[in-house]
Amino acid sequence: MFESLSVxxxxxxxxxxxxxxxxxxxxxxxxxxxxxxxxxDAISHACLPGLILAFLLFNSKESWxxxxxxxxxxxxxxxxxxxxxxxxxxxxxxxxAITLSVFFGFGLMLLTWVQRRPDAAQAGLARFxxxxxxxxxxxxxxxxxxxxxxxxxxxxxxxKHFQLVCFDRxxxxxxxxxxxxxxxxxxxxxxxxxxxxxxxxxxxLMSALLVAxxxxxxxxTNKLEIMAILAGIFGAFSGIAGAVLSNIGKTSIxxxxxxxxxxxxxxxxSILFAPARGIVWLQFKHWRDSKxxxxxxxxxxxxxLAREHSGKQNGHSMAMLKGISSNPSGVPRSVHKxxxxxxxxxxxxxxxxxxxxxxxxxxxxxxxxxxxLK
Amino acid sequence: MTGLNDKxxxxxxxINDLTVSYKDKPVLWDIDLEIPQGALVGIVGxxxxxxxxxxxxxxxxxKPVAGSAKILGLEIDQGIKKIAYxxxxxxxxxxxxxxxxxxxxxxxxxxxxxxxxxGSKEKKLTKDALExxxxxxxxxxxxxxxxxxxxxxxxxxxxxxxxxxxxxxxxPFQGVDSxxxxxxxxLLRELRNQGATALVVHHDLQTVKxxxxxxxxxxxxxxxxxxxxxxxxxxxxxxxxxSRVSLGE
Numbered sequence: 001m002f003e004s005l006s007v008x009x010x011x012x013x014x015x016x017x018x019x020x021x022x023x024x025x026x027x028x029x030x031x032x033x034x035x036x037x038x039x040x041d042a043i044s045h046a047c048l049p050g051l052i053l054a055f056l057l058f059n060s061k062e063s064w065x066x067x068x069x070x071x072x073x074x075x076x077x078x079x080x081x082x083x084x085x086x087x088x089x090x091x092x093x094x095x096x097a098i099t100l101s102v103f104f105g106f107g108l109m110l111l112t113w114v115q116r117r118p119d120a121a122q123a124g125l126a127r128f129x130x131x132x133x134x135x136x137x138x139x140x141x142x143x144x145x146x147x148x149x150x151x152x153x154x155x156x157x158x159x160k161h162f163q164l165v166c167f168d169r170x171x172x173x174x175x176x177x178x179x180x181x182x183x184x185x186x187x188x189x190x191x192x193x194x195x196x197x198x199x200x201x202x203x204x205l206m207s208a209l210l211v212a213x214x215x216x217x218x219x220x221t222n223k224l225e226i227m228a229i230l231a232g233i234f235g236a237f238s239g240i241a242g243a244v245l246s247n248i249g250k251t252s253i254x255x256x257x258x259x260x261x262x263x264x265x266x267x268x269x270s271i272l273f274a275p276a277r278g279i280v281w282l283q284f285k286h287w288r289d290s291k292x293x294x295x296x297x298x299x300x301x302x303x304x305l306a307r308e309h310s311g312k313q314n315g316h317s318m319a320m321l322k323g324i325s326s327n328p329s330g331v332p333r334s335v336h337k338x339x340x341x342x343x344x345x346x347x348x349x350x351x352x353x354x355x356x357x358x359x360x361x362x363x364x365x366x367x368x369x370x371x372x373l374k
Numbered sequence: 375m376t377g378l379n380d381k382x383x384x385x386x387x388x389i390n391d392l393t394v395s396y397k398d399k400p401v402l403w404d405i406d407l408e409i410p411q412g413a414l415v416g417i418v419g420x421x422x423x424x425x426x427x428x429x430x431x432x433x434x435x436x437k438p439v440a441g442s443a444k445i446l447g448l449e450i451d452q453g454i455k456k457i458a459y460x461x462x463x464x465x466x467x468x469x470x471x472x473x474x475x476x477x478x479x480x481x482x483x484x485x486x487x488x489x490x491x492x493g494s495k496e497k498k499l500t501k502d503a504l505e506x507x508x509x510x511x512x513x514x515x516x517x518x519x520x521x522x523x524x525x526x527x528x529x530x531x532x533x534x535x536x537x538x539x540x541x542x543x544x545x546p547f548q549g550v551d552s553x554x555x556x557x558x559x560x561l562l563r564e565l566r567n568q569g570a571t572a573l574v575v576h577h578d579l580q581t582v583k584x585x586x587x588x589x590x591x592x593x594x595x596x597x598x599x600x601x602x603x604x605x606x607x608x609x610x611x612x613x614x615x616x617s618r619v620s621l622g623e
Contacts, residue, residue, distance in 0.1 A: 167472065171459060171532075174457065174459035176451070222472070223472075223476075224471045
């Protein structure tokens with residue numbers, strides 16, 4: 001493992017994938033909040049035909065040429081999706097599916113045809129399907145930075161526009177915001193990011209790096225700023241992990257799948273364990289709440305019994321409380337807890353009576369409720 | 375002939391020959407409407423009558439087939455700055471990562487321009503608006519944890535922040551309890567007393583007389599518009615809703 005870390009160029013590979021991951025996470029946040037998670041998927045698949053046509057046209061595998069081709073077909077696809085759902089009766093999900101399959105199908109056809117050609121120039125084009133970060137050169141990383149930094153600056157400048165358009169489009173429009181321009185801008189940024197990531201992650205799995213970090217980040221925070229930054233960090237982390245692991249021992253595992261594996265793990269943990277939104281956390285809270293509610297109901301029963309039998313100071317037994325409880329088996333534990341809290345006292349052996357503190361506690365808990373039926 | 379110009383300036387809204395359609399089906403047909411400044415206006419009509427469409431057309435959110443709207447004598451793209459809009463509560467995803475404060479502060483974005491971020495002045499405006507709707511204590515609560523009535527108050531505060539001259543509200547009473555409804559009505563009256571105009575899409579025919587000075591009865595066509603005492607009659611209601619509706623008096 002340490003050997004592989006000293007492979008020349010790994011530093012730039014790590015820097016490149018980290019930058020890419022951060023950018024994807026941040027921009028993916030807006031895509032996810034706009035319920036456009038699949039937009040990224042459609043655009044990235046749609047980049048393939050442009051990429052291969054650019055190769056044929058320029059007869060070159062230079063990154064900039066291929067990226068240009070990819071960017072053009074990605075943009076055409078994005079505009080096609082926006083156009084179809086805006087001007088026809090076809091719904092957006094269908095527009096996405098049509099665009100994705102037509103463009104990707106055409107791209108695969110071109111790729112197969114190019115690969116059958118006798119010359120060796122086309123070798124390596126297939127790496128754009130699943131990504132190969134190991135092939136990143138220093139200048140590719142500079143190119144990545146040249147795309148990423150303007151994109152991040154744009155997000156910073158248009159922050160309030162993006163926030164408002166994602167939350168409430170018509171209100172944004174009522175403030176005089178150029179909503180359609182912002183839509184187009186967001187889609188163009190998405191295209192840029194996807195194009196930047198093609199070589200590293202590949203067209204097939206690119207959307208995972210856009211969507212998954214944002215989904216995970218949403219679990220941990222209720223603030224848009226923090227969500228965007230956290231998604232960026234999750235993305236960067238998976239990017240680095242993918243780049244390093246797919247380089248180990250020169251096995252040339254494609255980078256895309258490794259990145260996806262990592263980010264999926266982060267999503268999985270976030271969905272399970274994040275406070276306030278995680279499944280495990282919610283289950284635990286449900287369990288704890290039900291304990292408190294049982295406690296309150298036992299106390300309330302005791303108070304009602306004491307009121308009905310006023311004058312008598314001899315308290316009521318556990319059996320009696322079990323008899324009127326909906327969950328008899330939990331009664332002894334609740335009574336113990338109530339004793340500990342000093343809300344109930346034991347007047348005689350096995351006979352319990354609420355204390356004045358107990359009455360106060362319950363009053364406070366029920367003060368917001370309507371009056372009980374008499 | 376200065377009188378004509380003066381009269382135009384007095385109008386909060388002036389709508390001429392407005393026709394809006396969804397595909398080939400007209401939703402609003404040839405609407406002429408003049409709303410004076412300082413009126414509390416209820417927009418009343420059955421489902422599908424075009425009430426929301428009317429509001430969206432005034433805001434320029436929908437492109438009409440024909441006709442035009444003027445806001446305080448200005449074209450829509452200029453006049454829109456004088457308007458605060460309260461959309462239907464159900465039109466947004468309340469699981470969006472934002473607090474009550476964040477959402478209300480969005481109302482200040484219109485005057486901030488492209489680059490500026492909300493500063494202390496905007497924060498003060500936001501707090502004042504939250505105070506007015508009784509939500510200051512919940513300022514830092516995540517919006518997904520609000521009840522329906524609280525969501526409505528948040529939307530209202532977001533509009534109040536704009537200190538607009540005209541308020542367009544789409545069903546602000548929908549699904550709120552009577553306490554919230556009363557406090558919204560109080561706020562509307564306060565706005566009117568300060569000289570603002572409010573157009574409110576409303577469903578409860580029983581309260582129209584209590585809440586509004588003016589009423590617009592709509593059912594694709596404009597059935598009637600004017601002071602409540604003049605146009606909110608059994609005859610007009612039957613024209614708008616069909617024969618089964620009555621005021622129950």
